[in-house]
Amino acid sequence: MLALLGRWTANHRMLVLAGWVVIALAGAVFGGSVYDRTQSVDSLRPDAESAVAQARIDRLAPEGERVVAVISGQDFNATALVDNATRIMFEIRAIPGVAKVTDAYTAGSGQVSADNRSSLVTVELRPELSDDEALAVADRVAAALHRIDAPKVLVGGELLAERTFAEQAVKDAAVGETVALVILCGALAVILGGLIAGSLPLLTALATVAATLLALTGLAAAVPVSEYAVNIVTLLGLGLAVDYSLLILTRFREERAADRKAAVPDLLARTVATAGRAVLVSGLAVGAALAGLFAFAEPLLAAMALGGALVVCLATVAGLTLVPALIAVAHQRIPAPRARAKQARTPQTRSAPRPPGLLARLAGFAQRRPALVALAVTAGLIVLSLPLLQVTLANSDARSLPTGSEERLAYEAVERDFAKWTTQPVTVLIAANAGDPSVLPLLDRLRALTGEAELDLRSGLPADVTVVDLRPAGPAGGEPAQRLVRQLRSLDTPVQVLVAGPAAELIDARESTASRLPIAIAVIVVATAILLFALTGSIVVPVKALCMNVLTLLATLGVLVAVFQWGWGSALLGFQPWGAVDLTTPLLLFVFIFGLSMDYEVFLLARIKEEWDQRTSGGIAGDRAANDRAVLAGITATGPVITTAALAIGIVFLGFALGDLIAVKEIGVGMTVAVLLDVTVVRGLLLPAVMSLLGPANWWRPGRRRQV
Structure with missing residues (x-):
């Protein structure tokens, strides 16, 4: 043939x-x-527990993409910087498609580094925006942030990094x-x-x-x-x-x-x-x-x-x-x-076998x-x-980008100076109301696992659902976070409990x-x-x-x-x-x-x-x-x-x-x-x-x- x-x-x-x-x-x-x-493709099957939990949370309380910026190189309280940054934060709030701006100049977030020479800005976009619309809004936000009169302004976030x-x-x-x-x-x-x-x-x-x-x-x-x-x-x-x-x-x-x-x-x-x-x-x-x-x-x-x-x-x-x-x-x-x-x-060597x-x-x-x-x-x-x-x-993140890319530099600056404010939590989805008698002991066990006196309960959700954000020590996908996910999933609970977040996705x-x-x-x-x-x-x-x-x-x-x-x-x-x-x-x-x-x-x-x-x-x-x-x-x-x-x-x-x-x-x-x-x-x-x-x-x- x-x-x-x-x-x-x-x-x-x-x-x-x-x-x-x-x-x-x-x-x-x-x-x-x-x-x-081409498009961004998930590396996790849609039937995985973390994917199922995150999909349900997104339906109940959708959140938009985020743009983050680190403003550094100058004392946070410098008068010229405060005036300039304050004006631009209000300009960003007026951009169509922006849902929320969290910063230390106008929102009193307190997200300032220990040396007082850098601060964090988080801009959340509206969740109903399409990918192209979100990118267009993110570009306008980034352009505005770059007009801040500071020695260094690094703008990043998952959307821009992708x-x-x-x-x-x-x-x-x-x-x-x-x-x-x-x-x-x-x-x-x-x-x-x-x-x-x-x-x-x-x-x-x-x-x-x-x-x-x-x-x-x-x-x-x-x-x-x-x-x-x-x-x-x-x-x-x-x-x-x-x-x-x-x-x-x-x-x-x-x-x-x-x-x-x-x-x-x-x-x-x-x-x-x-x-x-x-x-x-x-x-x-x-x-x-x-x-x-x-x-x-x-x-x-x-x-x-x-x-x-x-x-x-x-x-x-x-x-x-x-x-x-x-x-x-x-x-x-x-x-x-x-x-x-x-x-x-030569004729004598031409017939000799090749080495x-x-x-x-x-x-x-x-x-x-x-x-x-x-x-x-x-x-x-x-x-x-x-x-x-x-x-x-x-799972790769912004650190897989070229060393000098702005999105990677922004990610590294956030991880270095503002991790306690920005680290993605381990999210627990409980299929019952927080006041339900079967849920109250479960919440106590969550407090015992994390050592937190007060749990971060999300608001604005249906009465039959409770969503709790837990923040373990270390990075979002680090070993402490993974250990917490395993502990949560090993709990014997009377109601359905699903765990989401980067650590759960990695597991x-x-x-x-x-x-x-x-x-x-x-x-x-x-x-x-x-x-x-x-x-x-x-x-x-x-x-x-x-x-x-x-x-x-x-x-x-x-x-x-x-x-x-x-x-x-x-x-x-x-x-x-x-x-x-x-x-x-x-x-x-x-x-x-x-x-x-x-x-x-x-x-x-x-x-x-x-x-x-x-x-x-x-x-x-x-x-x-x-x-x-x-x-x-x-x-x-x-x-x-x-x-x-x-x-x-x-x-x-x-x-x-x-x-x-x-x-x-x-x-x-x-x-x-x-x-x-x-x-x-x-x-x-x-x-x-x-x-x-x-x-x-x-x-x-x-x-x-x-x-x-």
Whole structure:
């Protein structure tokens, strides 16, 4: 079937190219509008307790968005500052859409720092405003606040921070893609021996990204899609398209070198039948990993899983159709491997075999000392994963913005000087009146838990509902707040009690992840094992591959904790750590690393299986030496393409690591580390060492007698 596809694509190359040109142009014209359709997406399922409680509170007593400002750098009581700030506070109150202004100049809030040189202003907007209307009002408020004649005025708030995040996401995507494509163009031209050959993977990547943006535009009309999801999904599509293009292109050059008289359609038929099979299996494996991500069911992850599935599908189709069509058109301009180097050789040395590549040299070393290498590499990966034992997972806030952004500076100033006034509380929703005999003992227990003499009861609510705001020590999502949430939920109460607030949301997100993680793992493991069994006919190989992928994942997450939570190398990477890792990052990396690791695993195993079958054809039983030769031959043949693909995709990920959003930087750095570890340490050393230790047992399956 794949051979027929390769032949048909070669014979109808112009038709295939015309179709992809139409798709790419449509993506270029209409795909960019996806950023206009993106929106803030919740990272928590709507049926989580904190989400249910907050939704009910919002219906009963809706609150508008808030704009906060810190006025600092001058004595609070300076006459000129008092007069100027007072006048502007009254101007802000007159802005249509402003519901309430709380400040120390006109409202007597007392929100003044301990050194008397800064004060806090909180402006609440009307809850009935739409998102666009609220942003317009917030801009007018911010402009008025900036007219205060003080050395420093920092304006922020969740609404403005979300917009800055969205704008920075678009900017980071543009910069990351541009940098990656420019560097890739030069690198691939050098590696593949010419500008034409180097441009084929780039053209495929550009067409895939354009088609991806077009598909995401359609997806955004059906489900909420965030700017963050667009960035990550585009990153995945770019990397996969380059990987698949290189695999097809490299195999075509091998087939042409082996049979120079064959027609191009015949060469592409053989290419797609072999390398195309690896591309198809790899695409299915990455798709299975994304299906596991969808199992978490959180809106943000679900939208990302759907978008990722579209990208994988497009990258796979491009690898099986667009790349062969481009090769059929430009095959005469695609040089043989190391063509220039061969021209420089003398007739005596021209026929000498080329020296083995990096992966082949590593594999040869591993096969000579398999037990020692397997033990050392496994121990090293486990050591790299140790920081994961101290990981702190939290929801990103304004601290994930660039260090110099005003919204982040405002957030940090508020947390530093005004936390006791602004920290979001742990909110308790009680389904009964505060005066109910069954509620009074419950309120006493709340006082005992918090040590508060008077509880903060919200007013203006229906008679059958009581809402209490509790303010534990420390930040809103800190350990004291989380401990209070757990204590509240463990209470045996005669009426329904729901707990909301940032700490409750964080706990719900963690518990949701923990409860659904086994489902996600089962989906990924079962699907991957079936695909690898279909590829290799072995039970042992899939189990080994899964174990190696887990080691790569754990080591990468350990490095991520050291860098982004502890701050190791943060100055070099240009960011300021905030003491935690975004809650969604390990999940995304789990899926992406698993998928891309399967990429290289499939590339290697497909060729190793070919070599093994050649050595055991005709009923000849394979022995340990035959197994080692097959492994080394497979790695030698695919090593250059895997090394090139790893270099190319590493450039893509590093391009995104240059962005200023910490959440995106975490993904870029994490994927770069994973690719580096997977291609060199795992595929170059651990895989051949383990396969050498297992010998013919690698290819065992039920019903087959073990060969010795």
